[in-house]
Amino acid sequence: MNEALAQPLPAATAQREADSFDALYERTFPRVYAYVASLLRDRSAAEDVTAQAFERAYRKRRGYRPSRGSAEAWLFGIARNAALDELRRRKRRAALESDVEDVAAPALDDQAETALRREVVRAALAGLDGPDRDLVALKFQGGLSNTEIAASLGISESNVGTKLHRAVTKLREACRDAA
Amino acid sequence: MTQPDRDLAVIDVALEQGRATAPDAAERELQELALALRADSAEPRPAFADELGERVRAGFPRTAPARRARSLAGRLRLPRRLLPVMAAAATVLIALAVAVPLLGGGEDATIGGTEPQLRGGRDSGAPPAAESRSDMTQAPPPVPPTGGSGQGFDPGRGRRSIERSASLSLEAPADDLDQVAEGVARVADRQRGFVLRSSVSSGEAAAGGSLDLRVPADRLRDTLRDLSALGKVRSRSESGQDVTGAVVGASDRLDSARAERASLLRRLRRAGSDTQAEALRRRLDANAIEVRRLRSDLRSLRLRTNYAAITVGLSDGSQGGALGGPEDTTQDALDDAVASLQASLNFMLRALGALLPLALVLAALWYGARGLMRRRRESALA
Numbered sequence: 001m002n003e004a005l006a007q008p009l010p011a012a013t014a015q016r017e018a019d020s021f022d023a024l025y026e027r028t029f030p031r032v033y034a035y036v037a038s039l040l041r042d043r044s045a046a047e048d049v050t051a052q053a054f055e056r057a058y059r060k061r062r063g064y065r066p067s068r069g070s071a072e073a074w075l076f077g078i079a080r081n082a083a084l085d086e087l088r089r090r091k092r093r094a095a096l097e098s099d100v101e102d103v104a105a106p107a108l109d110d111q112a113e114t115a116l117r118r119e120v121v122r123a124a125l126a127g128l129d130g131p132d133r134d135l136v137a138l139k140f141q142g143g144l145s146n147t148e149i150a151a152s153l154g155i156s157e158s159n160v161g162t163k164l165h166r167a168v169t170k171l172r173e174a175c176r177d178a179a
Numbered sequence: 180m181t182q183p184d185r186d187l188a189v190i191d192v193a194l195e196q197g198r199a200t201a202p203d204a205a206e207r208e209l210q211e212l213a214l215a216l217r218a219d220s221a222e223p224r225p226a227f228a229d230e231l232g233e234r235v236r237a238g239f240p241r242t243a244p245a246r247r248a249r250s251l252a253g254r255l256r257l258p259r260r261l262l263p264v265m266a267a268a269a270t271v272l273i274a275l276a277v278a279v280p281l282l283g284g285g286e287d288a289t290i291g292g293t294e295p296q297l298r299g300g301r302d303s304g305a306p307p308a309a310e311s312r313s314d315m316t317q318a319p320p321p322v323p324p325t326g327g328s329g330q331g332f333d334p335g336r337g338r339r340s341i342e343r344s345a346s347l348s349l350e351a352p353a354d355d356l357d358q359v360a361e362g363v364a365r366v367a368d369r370q371r372g373f374v375l376r377s378s379v380s381s382g383e384a385a386a387g388g389s390l391d392l393r394v395p396a397d398r399l400r401d402t403l404r405d406l407s408a409l410g411k412v413r414s415r416s417e418s419g420q421d422v423t424g425a426v427v428g429a430s431d432r433l434d435s436a437r438a439e440r441a442s443l444l445r446r447l448r449r450a451g452s453d454t455q456a457e458a459l460r461r462r463l464d465a466n467a468i469e470v471r472r473l474r475s476d477l478r479s480l481r482l483r484t485n486y487a488a489i490t491v492g493l494s495d496g497s498q499g500g501a502l503g504g505p506e507d508t509t510q511d512a513l514d515d516a517v518a519s520l521q522a523s524l525n526f527m528l529r530a531l532g533a534l535l536p537l538a539l540v541l542a543a544l545w546y547g548a549r550g551l552m553r554r555r556r557e558s559a560l561a
Contacts (some may be wrong), residue, residue, distance in 0.1 A: 015313055021235070021340050022235060022236065022515065025235045026234070029223070029226075029228065029231070029232075030222065030223060031219075031220075033221065033222075033223040034220035035220070037220075037221035038220070038221065042293045043221070043224075046221065047223070047227050048226070048233070050223070051231050051234070053238045054231065054234075054235060054239075055234070058235070058238070058239050060237070071426045081556065084557070084559045084560065085556065085559075087554065087560075088555070088558070088559045089561035113409065118215065118219055119216075120213045121212070121216060121219060122219065125216070125219075129560075129561075130559075130560030130561055131557075131560050131561075133560075134560055136216065138214060140194075140216035140220070141216075141217070141220045141221075143194070143217075145188070159184065161184065161187055164187065165183035165187055166184055168187075168190065168209065168212065168244075169186075169212075171212060171216075172208065172209065172212055175212060
């Protein structure tokens with residue numbers, strides 16, 4: 001089933017689906033936004049793509065199959081595709097490789113040491129290639145488990161573990177070098 | 180547990196607990212890095228969060244133009260659960276489109292299995308009366324001879340004399356056989372023909388019958404068409420016999436006999452004695468008999484070529500044919516079943532042969548398109 005289904009569902013089923021999607025939204029909205037913003041590095045574009053991703057997911061919610069992975073993995077897959085489409089459309093490849101708008105909100109009580117560490121981490125993150133940054137964003141901004149990342153990317157869980165460890169190791173070394 | 184697995188595990192612990200707890204310095208460093216990465220996550224504006232939350236709770240209402248577009252798209256698009264049905268129907272249509280020409284092979288449909296055979300005129304050594312036979316087809320115009328002196332053909336003669344005959348087996352319920360027989364007679368009458376012989380039995384034991392008709396040769400096809408509408412046609416065949424040679428021969432002999440008669444009459448007028456006159460009269464009498472016989476032959480031949488003979492067999496549904504019995508019915512049914520099964524298998528084999536490569540090509544295209552789309556999308560990350 002998908003959005004092409006125009007016939008009305010039974011009221012109880014439709015209500016249950018709507019409640020379920022509401023719960024998914026409440027559970028994932030900040031993480032989806034953070035993940036998309038991490039890929040796009042643009043607040044305005046991140047808002048558009050996040051809204052677009054949730055709307056797409058809502059329209060396709062009846063097409064979700066639990067056997068293929070968790071709802072979070074399915075939703076992040078949609079968000080990822082929307083973000084990549086946006087990147088391609090706007091030719092923002094350079095945005096992943098260079099300094100861009102600071103999308104993370106600075107904390108009011110940011111101390112100097114914390115700010116310094118943040119800058120070091122961001123610089124190290126900027127040094128990663130696109131796929132590694134995508135993986136790191138799914139893990140740390142998206143908050144997905146390795147199993148969910150594997151389902152989102154369509155690769156094996158062990159492959160995710162290997163790639164993720166490699167990316168984190170690069171980050172750690174970059175942070176050490178910067179420090 | 181390997182080192183990478185251990186590293187990932189301590190990262191997960193830190194993310195779950197929200198703080199770095201590992202006693203080992205290197206692992207603790209990893210945990211702090213993970214927490215720093217998560218802490219660096221962008222947070223959405225409250226206004227945006229409120230706005231999107233409202234849209235989610237409202238079920239992403241569509242704007243008026245989008246609703247119109249959606250309504251149009253909804254009318255045009257089919258539910259996904261109908262897709263397998265549509266795909267199956269399309270597959271069957273494709274299979275039919277591919278297999279039917281293969282099955283048909285461009286051959287004419289026939290009942291009875293014999294092919295038109297009016298081809299004897301091409302052979303210079305053809306018999307005087309070249310017989311032709313065809314099923315469900317009318318004898319085609321004869322092919323002009325290529326040479327030879329066979330009596331059966333008349334080189335240079337434009338119009339050939341064909342003696343036509345047809346046979347038709349009709350099946351109808353036993354109670355309706357009388358009506359069908361009457362219908363046959365009415366058809367013959369309507370086509371300006373007549374019933375030469377009729378034998379119909381409507382008894383329960385042996386319901387059936389046979390009628391011999393004569394109709395004008397140029398109305399044979401119309402007559403067969405009308406007769407076929409009277410019941411279920413079990414078999415139908417037509418045949419033609421080229422009797423041009425016989426007609427020409429009889430005509431020539433009649434002309435000769437007439438010429439001889441004229442000559443005898445002239446000689447009789449000039450006869451010098453009674454004996455000579457008497458001999459000439461005797462020859463004239465014999466000639467008159469010959470002329471009458473030849474006229475009769477010629478008339479008979481013309482009657483046979485001007486009128487087509489039709490034999491109509493009648494049978495009820497319980498019989499295999501006009502003259503068939505229950506054994507014939509069972510055998511026929513078995514033969515039909517085997518033939519149908521064979522035809523079905525042939526059809527399926529041909530359809531499979533056509534569809535399998537098509538399915539493989541489509542699957543490869545689909546797989547390739549999907550991979551290409553994925554690569555193009557992933558290229559944004561490169």
